[in-house]
Amino acid sequence: MDRLQDSAWQYVAEVLRPEDLPMIAAHALVDGHDSPALRELAGLPSRSDATEVRELYVQVLSELDVALPDEETAGRRLLVSLAFGLVHGSLSPKEVGDGLSMTVTARTQEEKQFLSVAAEYSEWMEPDDLPAWERELQAAAQLLAASTDLGPGIHVPASRHD
Incomplete structure (x- = not known):
């Protein structure tokens, strides 16, 4: 893309x-x-x-005849880009949690699982809880990246939290 x-x-x-x-x-x-x-x-x-x-x-x-996608498609692409970013090491688990927005949408079971785990992130999480959450997030990201039809051509957006 x-x-x-x-x-x-x-x-x-x-x-x-x-x-x-x-x-x-x-x-x-x-x-x-x-x-x-x-x-x-x-x-x-x-x-x-x-x-x-x-x-x-x-x-x-x-x-240039480039169509703007509907909100659901854009939200799904954002979710998948976060998963790919985590899988490929360009985003940390914290950046994935921070990258969620109101426009994120999940349709497939793998998208829903990844969103569910990612949404559990909070800056107030206990330090002892972070490793387990990061492992669960990484596993959900791997599943989503392996199963999505939105593909590896998705680029990870630049951080909005500069």
Whole structure:
């Protein structure tokens, strides 16, 4: 999946900040995409008006025939990206717990299990409880990564908790 298509589900899942969108547009130009709105968005400073940036981003997707997924699909992709991030070591268990949002959706049994375990995370967990939770989360992530139809082409969104 290319970065621009990847960004569409991340946009709907609300894991992209408006200030991220001009850089995504610049990467899309490098990847070979081109449209008037894309060039305009790529040239905006990262501190541009958020509403303007969002509107321009949606126009870019329209000009390039990249569909915005529905909220359920975007939420499932977010959940799967968190599982893949954990499995591949690019996210820690804590980052997975922190990466959950209101847009996360689970449809399959493996998605529901992973979400259930991930949602148990709390910054107030007892230190003695963390290793067991991390093992259970890792096991659920492995099952989800092995069973999903949303695939390994999903890229892990950048941390929103910078």
